[in-house]
Amino acid sequence: MHKLPPSFYTRRTLTVAKDLLGKIFVRKIGKKILSGKIVEVEAYLHNDPACHAFRGMTERNKVMFNEGGYLYVYFTYGVHYCANIVTYKKGIGEAVLIRAVEPIEGIEVMKKSRYSDVSHREDVRDLYNLTNGPAKFAQAFGLEREQNGISLLGDEIFLLQGEQIPPSKIIATTRIGITAGKERKWRFYIRDNPWISKR
DNA sequence: TCCACGATCGGCT
DNA sequence: GCCGATCGTGGAG
Numbered sequence: 271m272h273k274l275p276p277s278f279y280t281r282r283t284l285t286v287a288k289d290l291l292g293k294i295f296v297r298k299i300g301k302k303i304l305s306g307k308i309v310e311v312e313a314y315l316h317n318d319p320a321c322h323a324f325r326g327m328t329e330r331n332k333v334m335f336n337e338g339g340y341l342y343v344y345f346t347y348g349v350h351y352c353a354n355i356v357t358y359k360k361g362i363g364e365a366v367l368i369r370a371v372e373p374i375e376g377i378e379v380m381k382k383s384r385y386s387d388v389s390h391r392e393d394v395r396d397l398y399n400l401t402n403g404p405a406k407f408a409q410a411f412g413l414e415r416e417q418n419g420i421s422l423l424g425d426e427i428f429l430l431q432g433e434q435i436p437p438s439k440i441i442a443t444t445r446i447g448i449t450a451g452k453e454r455k456w457r458f459y460i461r462d463n464p465w466i467s468k469r
Numbered sequence: 470t471c472c473a474c475g476a477t478c479g480g481c482t
Numbered sequence: 483g484c485c486g487a488t489c490g491t492g493g494a495g
Binding site for chain 1: 474476478
């Protein structure tokens with residue numbers, strides 16, 4: 271399996287969003303490798319009121335204005351981080367939020383990141399709860415302010431080819447947790463996978 | 470300078 | 483189903 275090339279990310283955002291399903295997100299931390307298959311995403315376009323870049327470039331969203339192929343991580347609700355893949359051309363301001371992945375490698379490390387202090391249940395629900403939401407994914411993979419703006423063409427964080435998901439297995443529906451632009455069906459996920467985020 | 474609020478989560482009713 | 487946590491951001495003044 272090989273690393274996705276720049277040309278993968280610089281296509282139209284809705285195309286990239288659907289195509290991200292089935293790809294493998296990889297993070298190297300020292301000798302540890304964390305990886306997971308992307309199973310749910312949401313697209314945010316520049317002329318879309320729910321998009322952070324809708325009102326132009328600011329200190330927070332400036333990474334979104336790079337050409338596709340960067341990681342955009344932001345802090346929200348005073349508690350959580352969420353991670354996006356920057357898409358399309360330089361100067362536009364579009365990205366795809368990663369909402370859920372299926373863990374593959376580094377599951378023990380992810381559990382430590384997610385359940386740092388208290389003891390947790392050792393049943394299958396742990397595996398699902400590890401990465402079945404955007405902030406859960408970011409926490410499991412240790413994605414915070416420091417990772418904002420990292421190039422996905424480098425060797426620390428990148429995506430691998432993974433599997434091709436046929437259109438018949440991709441569900442398109444409305445995005446979660448937004449107040450504007452609700453009607454757009456830009457949330458995409460792989461049908462019948464147990465890591466779908468809730469609500 | 471101020472202040473309302475958010476691309477969420479987990480716990481409680 | 484609902485609510486509180488918790489704070490950086492950016493639009494308003």
